[in-house]
Structure formats: structure tokens, C-alpha cells
Amino acid sequence: MSILRTALVLAACLTVEPVAAGSVLGRLRTAYAAQVQGTAAPTSEDYVAQLLADPTSPYSATIATPRFTNEVYWADVIGDEGGSESDVLARLQAELGLARARPGIDITPAPGFRDPFVSAHATKAGLDADIFWRMLDIHGHANAVRFASSTLGLQLLREQALATVPASRAALGVDVGVFQRVMRARHADEISDYDLRYLDTLVQHRLLHPLRETGLPTAWRIARIAAAFRDAQGYVGGPPCRSDATPDPRFAGTLAPGDERTPCLVAAHDRAVHRWYVDVLRQPPPAMQPHGGTLARIGALVAAVLPLVDMFAIAEVVEAAVADDLVSAEAASRAEAEAASERAARLTCGMPT
Numbered sequence: 001m002s003i004l005r006t007a008l009v010l011a012a013c014l015t016v017e018p019v020a021a022g023s024v025l026g027r028l029r030t031a032y033a034a035q036v037q038g039t040a041a042p043t044s045e046d047y048v049a050q051l052l053a054d055p056t057s058p059y060s061a062t063i064a065t066p067r068f069t070n071e072v073y074w075a076d077v078i079g080d081e082g083g084s085e086s087d088v089l090a091r092l093q094a095e096l097g098l099a100r101a102r103p104g105i106d107i108t109p110a111p112g113f114r115d116p117f118v119s120a121h122a123t124k125a126g127l128d129a130d131i132f133w134r135m136l137d138i139h140g141h142a143n144a145v146r147f148a149s150s151t152l153g154l155q156l157l158r159e160q161a162l163a164t165v166p167a168s169r170a171a172l173g174v175d176v177g178v179f180q181r182v183m184r185a186r187h188a189d190e191i192s193d194y195d196l197r198y199l200d201t202l203v204q205h206r207l208l209h210p211l212r213e214t215g216l217p218t219a220w221r222i223a224r225i226a227a228a229f230r231d232a233q234g235y236v237g238g239p240p241c242r243s244d245a246t247p248d249p250r251f252a253g254t255l256a257p258g259d260e261r262t263p264c265l266v267a268a269h270d271r272a273v274h275r276w277y278v279d280v281l282r283q284p285p286p287a288m289q290p291h292g293g294t295l296a297r298i299g300a301l302v303a304a305v306l307p308l309v310d311m312f313a314i315a316e317v318v319e320a321a322v323a324d325d326l327v328s329a330e331a332a333s334r335a336e337a338e339a340a341s342e343r344a345a346r347l348t349c350g351m352p353t
Helices: 003-012 024-035 044-051 072-081 085-095 116-125 129-139 144-163 166-172 176-184 193-208 218-233 270-282 294-303 315-329 334-345
Strands: none
Touching (some): 024 085, 116 218, 129 218, 144 176, 144 193, 176 193
16 A cells, blocks of 8 residues: 555544443443434534533533433443442543643643653653653654654553563564664664554554553543643744643634644643644644655654554554554463454454444
8 A cells, every 4th residue: 555545544534533342431322322212322522512611612621510410321321330420420531532631730740751741741641751752852843743653652562561571572462672673763764664663553453442441542642642742842932821731811712723823732621632633643744854764754654644544454563453452451372362363454444433
């Protein structure tokens, strides 16, 4: 598949929102369908509209008691989920990307990022500081945002390595050599095409096969990593946020279509940050000529979109997806590896919305 065709196909899948098995949203829609016969279950956008005080604002507060909490099927969801109603509602809000990243309010910033806003994004995304700085050094401030998915791939690879014993990694397809090579790289041309695709495949598999995640869902993690890179770059003419993590009055309202200004990202909810990120990806990339390397330019094109399709065609890195499936499930046998490979071969872009 040509790079242009791949980019077009990937772009068509950018806004697909898979629903994790056992997610609160999935349970909510199932419970609705069981009790309300003959009508389509509400979409995620329908629930977002009920949960946000102003769905048009990237900074909207959430509603404490949305309308659906008065329905009988909501009680069934709480019973299935366990925990208090507020806990279940908070999990639903996190799945739908309605949480924010204000340092000291929503997030306690981890050390090592030099800036509380940058740290708040990275901490929320579960990104280690050494990976953040290495990828920023490799790609530079102007291009790092476009490599947010590869950055998350590097973090996922570290998590896999920590979750497995060295003797089992080869069978599971956990290639720690990729991690070591990228972390040693000084510029983009030193990252091979294989390594870049390996990292993107890890992220692709997690996007297509959402886990019942206890942290931030994958799509929002990528967006927050991109936001960390953007805030680290700085702003000409003043930042969109005030020091207390509230939007500067110039950015406090709804940004009109076509307004290319960056919103106050720490004050924006995850869903709005993701929308900003997708908009950035649709813009022409800046001129990229690190050491005159062709690979870096190709890598920028491939990494400029969320890699969601055609994974199985990348035969040499399908083990990465298999490993993600296995490590997540804490499985390690050869039979399980073969079963995971079969699941990976059936990956498709046709996911529910």
C-alpha cells in the first residue's frame, strides 16, 4: 500500500471511537437496549451532551446529575459496575473524555518535566519524563506533536517489558531492542522504519482493542501527550492559559470553526484536546529536514495520523500487537500466542460508535 493511500485510509478512521468490552458506556447502551425496546441506544455524543453543562465549550464543567441517572436502566449499570454512583459516573466521564488536567486541581504533576502544565498532561497520560524528553530531542519542538502516538508506543513497550520476564519476551514478541535503539537515538534518521512501525503498531492494537483501562483511555493518552509537547514549545504572543490554569480571556469562549489558535489545553477536557490534536494532524506539517534524511520525512507522514488500519499487512511487526494482547491478559503460552495472532489478523476499522 502506498504511503499516500495509507494516509488517506488512516485519516478516514481518525475519529472512530471504539468501545471497550465491559466499559461503562457499553453497559449503559446495553442496559438501555434491554429496557427500551424498538429505539436505538444513545450514542456517546448523546451522553456527552447530557454530561456537559455547555457541550460547545472546550472548558465545560460536568453536570452532577445528568438526565439518564433518573432512568431505571442506570441503576442496573451501577449494580453491574459495583461501587458508588459517583464512582461509576466518574468512570463514564473518563471514558468519554470529559476530565481535565489542571495542575493541583485535576492532576498532581510528576517531577521531571520542568513545567507544571507540561507535567500535568504527561502525568495524566502516564508518560515517563525520560521518554518525553528523548522524543522531544529527536523530533524537535516543531514536529514532536505529530509523533505523540509513537511516544505512547515507546511507553507501552516499556510497560510490556516491565510486565514480562526476559526469558518470555521473544515468544511474546516484546522487542526491547526497539526501546533501546529509540532511547539512544540522537535524531529522527537514527530511528529505523521498522522501529517506528513497531511502536505505532502497539498503539494501533490498543486503539482497536480497548482494554477495561483503569487509567486514561488510549485516544485521550495520545492527545494529552501531544498537548504536553505543544505546551513545552511555548507560545508567541502569550500563552492561552493564565498561571492558575484558567483560560486567558482571549481563549475563554468557544473557538469558532477555522480558528487555528490553540486553546488552554490544561483547562480543556480530554475530548476537546483530542479534537484539537486531530485538527493539528490535518494541517500541513512544517518543513522537516533533519540531516536531509528521507526516513524522517516518511516517518512524519506515517506518524501524523493515528495508525488504525492495515496492521496485519505489516508482517514483521505483528508480534508487537500479539505481545500487547498477551501482556495485558497476563498470558504467556505458545498456544495463547497463536490465538492472539489470529485475533490480530482479524483487526478491522469497522468498530461501533
